[in-house]
Amino acid sequence: MKLLRRFGNVVRxxxxxxxxxxxxxxxxxxxxxxxxxxxxxxxxMMFAVLAFSILFSAVNDIVLHTAxxxxxxxxxxxxxxxxIFYVLFIVWGGYAGNPxxxxxxxxxxxxxxxxxxxxxxxxxxxxxxxxNSEQQYDRQFHDRxxxxxxx
Numbered sequence: 001m002k003l004l005r006r007f008g009n010v011v012r013x014x015x016x017x018x019x020x021x022x023x024x025x026x027x028x029x030x031x032x033x034x035x036x037x038x039x040x041x042x043x044x045m046m047f048a049v050l051a052f053s054i055l056f057s058a059v060n061d062i063v064l065h066t067a068x069x070x071x072x073x074x075x076x077x078x079x080x081x082x083x084i085f086y087v088l089f090i091v092w093g094g095y096a097g098n099p100x101x102x103x104x105x106x107x108x109x110x111x112x113x114x115x116x117x118x119x120x121x122x123x124x125x126x127x128x129x130x131x132n133s134e135q136q137y138d139r140q141f142h143d144r145x146x147x148x149x150x151x
Contacts, residue, residue, distance in 0.1 A: 004063075018053035025049065050086045055084045078113060085109055098132045 025041060041049075059080045063073050086106070095101045 006061055010054070010061050012049075012058065013057035016139060017056055018050055021049050021053060022046070037062040044092075048092060052088050055088075056081060059084070074117060078117070080112065082106070082109065 005139075022041065029041070036069060063077045063080075066073060066076070068076070090102055090105060091098050095105060
């Protein structure tokens with residue numbers, strides 16, 4: 001039952017990522033190509049975006065449920081996401097033959113990933129500060145001034 005629930009979460013997350021990435025790619029392509037020309041996502045690119053969304057959501061779920069230090073989680077997430085991106089968009093997209101294009105695409109991906117990860121970490125930090133500030137402090141150790149025991 002738990003596995004089925006996690007699979008449902010991955011599929012739901014993949015649908016959201018697919019919609020967002022398709023919208024960003026379409027709007028970005030429209031802005032880059034100009035108003036007079038039409039840039040349409042091709043069917044292979046749509047399948048690549050769908051596969052990336054599903055695998056990205058699976059990586060998110062796996063890393064979320066891994067008992068590692070957050071820095072290791074981030075490194076593992078980046079490595080897995082970069083590998084998925086490389087295989088789907090560079091190798092399958094046909095850019096692997098041009099090393100300078102591969103370098104520029106991976107550099108752009110890394111910069112985008114760093115910005116997104118920084119924003120995610122900032123939001124999580126601010127939410128944890130808010131959560132911690134709303135909790136009442138309870139002492140964990142015995143206060144000696146309240147000690148009524150005889151010595």
